[in-house]
Amino acid sequence: MAIRPILCLPDPQLRAVSEKVGVVDDHVRALMDDMLETMYDAPGIGLAAIQIGVAKRVLVIDLAKGDQTPAPQCFADPEILETSAEETVYEEGCLSLPEYYEEVTRPAKVRVRFLDRDNQRREIEAEGLLATCLQHEIDHLDGKLFIDHISRLKRERAIKKFTKAARQEPAAARKADRGPEIRAKQG
Numbered sequence: 001m002a003i004r005p006i007l008c009l010p011d012p013q014l015r016a017v018s019e020k021v022g023v024v025d026d027h028v029r030a031l032m033d034d035m036l037e038t039m040y041d042a043p044g045i046g047l048a049a050i051q052i053g054v055a056k057r058v059l060v061i062d063l064a065k066g067d068q069t070p071a072p073q074c075f076a077d078p079e080i081l082e083t084s085a086e087e088t089v090y091e092e093g094c095l096s097l098p099e100y101y102e103e104v105t106r107p108a109k110v111r112v113r114f115l116d117r118d119n120q121r122r123e124i125e126a127e128g129l130l131a132t133c134l135q136h137e138i139d140h141l142d143g144k145l146f147i148d149h150i151s152r153l154k155r156e157r158a159i160k161k162f163t164k165a166a167r168q169e170p171a172a173a174r175k176a177d178r179g180p181e182i183r184a185k186q187g
Contacts, residue, residue: 001033003041004052006095009145009162014096018050018057018141020077024119028058032074032117035060040070044095046133048140051096059137063129078114078138081123083107090132092146100158104149106135 007013021028031054039047039060049058057077064071088108093101109127112134116122126134136146147155 001030001037004034004038006038006042006047006051007053008096008098008166010159010166011096013053013055014050014140014145015143016050016055017143018048018055020057021115022077024076024115024117028056028076029117031056031058032060032076036062036072036074039095042095046137047095048137050140050143057141059134059141061130061133061137063133074117075112075134075137076115078112078134078141080110080135080138081113082111084109084127088128088132090129092132092136094136094146096140097145097147097158097162100147100161102147102150102154102158104132104136104146106132106149110134112138 031049035047035049035052035058038052039045039062045063046059046061049056059075059078060072061075062070062072084107086108087105089103089105091101092104093099108131109125110131111123111125113121113123124134139145139148147158150158
């Protein structure tokens with residue numbers, strides 16, 4: 001396992017549409033392991049392969065809090081089959097946009113089909129934070145960022161901020177102190 005560098009906006013690779021893996025083999029499992037180690041190191045609760053420069057439809061999630069036993073979940077070739085009409089709002093952030101958070105409205109529930117670490121086809125019905133995290137990470141696989149779900153003005157400000165930061169800082173310095181990526185809206 002290895003900790004890999006996380007790409008940050010404005011890196012154009014973050015807008016790439018990822019390719020299906022088709023089969024979860026030892027190579028894909030090694031990628032999943034690297035992604036988990038990278039995500040835990042960041043720290044974060046979700047990571048898509050494209051965020052480490054690998055354009056494959058692979059994502060990892062672990063919603064366990066710091067004092068809980070890790071509960072990693074690995075998804076290859078995930079696809080959203082169904083979403084609820086009911087929506088929920090979470091304050092989202094992203095390891096590729098460190099220290100930037102905005103409220104995002106998404107469907108409250110989703111049904112997702114995917115291949116697990118053992119190459120078994122599975123379906124999961126998710127709600128709450130897991131549903132939001134799955135949608136956030138699947139967006140990455142489709143070349144989308146959470147800022148694509150906020151107002152144009154806020155999105156343009158975020159892009160400008162990260163473009164300016166990229167010109168001023170080397171990539172290694174951008175890791176900084178990353179907070180939790182998604183938080184429930186208080187209120």
